[in-house]
Amino acid sequence: MPESTADFTAALRTALAGADTADARALWRALGTGGVIAALYPDGGTQPDPRRLAALLAELDAHSPLGVTLSVCVQVATVLPLLAEAATTGPVADTVAGMVRGETVVxxxxxxxxxxxxxxxxxxxxxxxxxxxxxxxxxxxxxxxxxxxxxxxxxxxxxxxxxxxxxxxxxxxxxxxxxxxxxxxxxxxxxxxxxxxxxxxxxxxxxxxxxPGRALAGFARQVGVERLAGALWSRALCRRLMTGLGDWLRSRPAADGTLWDHPAVRDRYARCLVALRQLDALCAPLLDGPPGPPSTATGMVLKVAAAETAETITAEAVHLRGADAFRDGGEAALRTEAAMFGIAGGATGTMLAGLADHADDLLGSGP
CATH class of the missing domain: 2.40.110.10 (Butyryl-CoA Dehydrogenase, subunit A, domain 2)
Structure with a gap:
């Protein structure tokens, strides 16, 4: 069992090296066989370690289609914890064991x-x-x-x-x-x-x-972990996109140098950097905290921030790349799929309505 986040990341990369990262079941099996799924929940806990979850989502985002990452994310952030907290014996416990081994998809x-x-x-x-x-x-x-x-x-x-x-x-x-x-x-x-x-x-x-009767209460609590996972994943996706976009702008010839040399282009790029750093700042305290759901209000803030950051950065990438963004697998297609961050786990509009109800708590939570 990996003892640190660095050890976990090394085990994760070893597991991914031999896997078909475009096949969700094959990838899940590789993660189980490599001990990655078990190591995501240290000390026999039922909640994923935040830093290990961030490492997992960053590696998957770098190597797998968005849909494959989604397949894994739902299971590790929501399904496994819900089942593990209820598992004692019988079919539920057997299913949890099968998921940890990478043999069972739920x-x-x-x-x-x-x-x-x-x-x-x-x-x-x-x-x-x-x-x-x-x-x-x-x-x-x-x-x-x-x-x-x-x-x-x-x-x-x-x-x-x-x-x-x-x-x-x-x-x-x-x-x-x-x-x-x-x-x-x-x-x-x-x-x-x-x-x-x-x-x-x-x-x-x-x-x-x-x-019976406890399902919605348990789900409402666990969905906070799903929202944290979404924010960590959005952060990884946006950082990958920004890195590639910056390299492309620096290499793209323009009349007087490259596109990177144009103040208007740099301004748009810099605004994306600010949005990404804001999402980083929201995630940072939770990465150093114990495994488990954030508060309801914090989870909703993360959900909205993840969706809006992904939309801001994918939209600017499409704008700056122009026709190149519409090639197969380009930023235009990614923008369409990344709209998921504003829907899955609760629509952005629903989150904003809920956040308004928590206004007093959020305004009073500053230094």
């Missing part, structure tokens, strides 16, 4: 076909909990790893009232009769994004993850 099935956007209280995927059996019916849309998973961690309603205590988690093997999967197309190549349908799916009682 989709996080939260976004509901019957609800609008982030309004999970209106979710219509339902379960009936019995002493001897559990059934589930419904549909989950736009689920990462849907087409490549072995099982899905499904948020389902077990009570009718529109209340946060009306939901539970179910671990649903993909091979269970009544489970069907539909691809969502070519979006986020490598992420396995798709739609999951559950028609009279019958499960053993051991499929229940944790206590």
């Amino acid at each position: 989709a996080l099935a939260v976004t509901d076909a019957g609800a609008s956007g982030s309004d999970l209280l209106d979710a219509t995927t339902r379960t009936k909990l019995g002493d001897d059996a559990v059934t589930v019916d419904g549909r989950k849309d736009w689920i990462t790893n849907a087409t490549t998973c072995d099982a899905a961690l499904v948020l389902a309603r077990h009570r009718e009232p529109r209340h946060f205590t009306s939901f539970c988690w179910l671990l649903v093997p993909r091979s269970t009769p009544g489970v069907t999967v539909e691809s969502a197309g070519r979006a986020f190549a490598g992420s396995g994004v798709g739609h999951l349908r559950f028609d009279g799916v019958a499960l053993e009682p051991g499929a229940l993850v944790g206590r």
